[in-house]
Amino acid sequence: MENSSAFQQLPTPDVTVFHDKLKGDAHDVFQRWRKQNPGGFFLNQTTESKFRFHLSKCYHLDPSFEEFDGVVSVTSKPKICSADKQALKEWASKREAEVVDCDCCQKEQ
């Protein structure tokens, strides 16, 4: 699939940003994207220049997760989504952003 370095020269696949400031229904669209892309990846912006790398299916972003008790929208902080892990890493490195892997969803790999 995407694990051969020979493919790194191909054009970067689409990276989609879901953020409340960009789109009012970003939360719904983001959660739909997760369902439709169970094998996808996303970056969750934690601070101005820091992002956490998650698998699409990471339970951290499920609406039922305790952290979101009473939280209406998980996209109040930007979520940068792609089906391609490398595309996200490149997106972040272009912005000189620091990326930290999420502990829980990386363990499942």
Ligand SMILES: [Zn+2]
């Ligand atoms: Zn995670």
